Amino acid sequence: MTITSLSWLEIDAAALRQNIEAIRANLSPGCLMVPVVKANAYGHGYLEIGKLLDKQGFPFLAVHNLEEAILLREGGIENDILIMGYIPLADLRAAVAAGFDLVVYNLESLKKLVAVATAKQPARCHLKLETGTQRQGITEERLPEFLKEFQESSQLMLRGVSSHFANIEDTTDHSYAQLQMERFGRMKDQVIASGFAVPYYHIASSAASLLFPETHFHLARVGIALYGLWPSKETYLSYRLAGKENQILKPVLTWKSLLGQIKDVRRGEYVGYGTTYRATADMKLGVVPIGYFDGYDRLLSNRGYCLVNGRRAPIRGRICMNLFMIDVTDIPDVRLENTVVLIGESGDEIIRAEDLAEWANTINYEIVTRIGAHLKRIVTNP
Ligand SMILES: Cc1ncc(COP(=O)(O)O)c(C=O)c1O
Structure with a gap:
């Protein structure tokens, strides 16, 4: 039975292709792009994005x-996969057997890999170096201990050396x-001086x-x-200040819902939990049937906007678990089940992930990665 979704995402494959082209054009010769598809492909859908990227010349996803790696593989993705985060010791055998590349920064993990890998099926390791994030990483002082493990163990293959800004x-x-x-650079020199020819520094x-x-x-x-989003205003500004071209990235994702009810509200009535909004005039209110459960941040309460029929509709009252209310008084010809755009374009208007981020006091990364994984993703322009 096909049923109508209350909220859905449209994933623009043409925009994704455009972004890949633009990013590749910025990379130096010899540098290959590795698409990062963690966190549900930044909310865009593991398999929807995975299928668009599979076997497109990327050394890894x-x-x-x-x-996440298993989900992609079981979903039919054949591309090599790089796992960047922690893998529990008990799962290292499975990770090696599946042929995934692994980022390593614990000596305990490395020793366990020696035990579970074989010379025939070695552990494909990328060392993660501590350069100043204090998150994952091997310090300069301890690097020799790790390199020694690689020198002594045919079960380990040093495929990469990495860090993170x-x-x-x-x-x-x-x-x-x-x-x-x-x-x-200093630690890279140490690796080279220890006799390793590492294929991937990143x-x-x-x-x-x-x-x-x-x-x-x-x-x-x-x-x-x-996914067509700038890491920050500062990155965009730095890019422009370097004299580079504007508008190279195109957002891939549009997020939509529909109006589940339109009602007349009298001046003086309160809207929503906590009675945080009071109608200052007679108004028309639209009820949108999604909420913070779906990833629509509660901090957008009384702050954000949606688009209906090409016009901005302000959020009134608090975002509920599965519903929120918008003011549709000034939207011409507003009807039940009109489309509500949460992120994307409608007429001449646009609401970006960055707008939601500003209203919700966060960053675009958080806005898109937290869009409910249960919502349907529809790929357009395949
Ligand atoms: C280790 C690592 N590499 C790459 C990325 C991708 O970063 P960005 O989304 O800024 O390109 C991330 C994202 O958090 C990361 O943690």
Whole structure:
């Protein structure tokens, strides 16, 4: 039985292709793009995006955990996969057997990999170096211990050496990124001096891919830009200040719902939980049948807007678990089941993930990754 969804996402495959082309055009020769598809492909859908990217010349698709890697594989994705986050010791055998590339930064993990891998099916490892994020990573002092394991164990294959920038998106001052690059360079020299010919050095994410050719090395792990979103205003500004071209990225995702009720509300009546909005005049209210359960942030209460028939409709009252209300008084010819655009275009109007982020006091990354995984994703322009 086909039923009508209360809310759905449209995933524009043509925009995705355009972004890939634009990002690739920014990368230095010899640097390959690794699409980051963790966190439900930044909310766009693991398999919807995975299928569009599979076997398109990407050395890896990057995910956070083993579950995501298995989900992609079981969903028919054949591309090599790089797991960037922690893999519990008990699961390392399965990760090796599946042939995934693994980012490693614990000696315990490495020793376990020696035990569960074989010379015939070695563990495909990418060392993660600590250059200043203090998140995952091996310090300069401890790097020799890790390299020794690789020298002594045919069960381990050193496929990559990586790191991650801490302060590249949030600022136009890139001195901290430069410091991280210096540390990365020193540790890279250490790896080379220990006799390793590593095929993949990688440190760049979206911002570095767009701004700094010197960070490109062999791979660029690109997440947010792939989906047509800028990592931050500062990244966009730095890009423009470098004299580069505007408008290279196109948002891939549109998020929609519909009007589930239209009602007349009298002046002086309160709207929603907590009676946080009071009608200052007689008004027409539209009820949208999704809420914070679906990833529509409660901080948008009384702050955000949606689009109906090409016009902005302000949110009135609090976002509920499965519903919220908007003012449709000034929307001409408004009808039950009119489309409500939460992110995207309608007529001449547009609401971006960045707008929601500003209203909800967060970043575009959080807005898109938290869109409910249960909502249907429809691929357009395949
Ligand atoms: C290790 C790592 N590499 C790459 C990325 C992609 O970053 P971005 O979405 O800014 O391109 C992330 C995202 O959080 C990450 O954690």
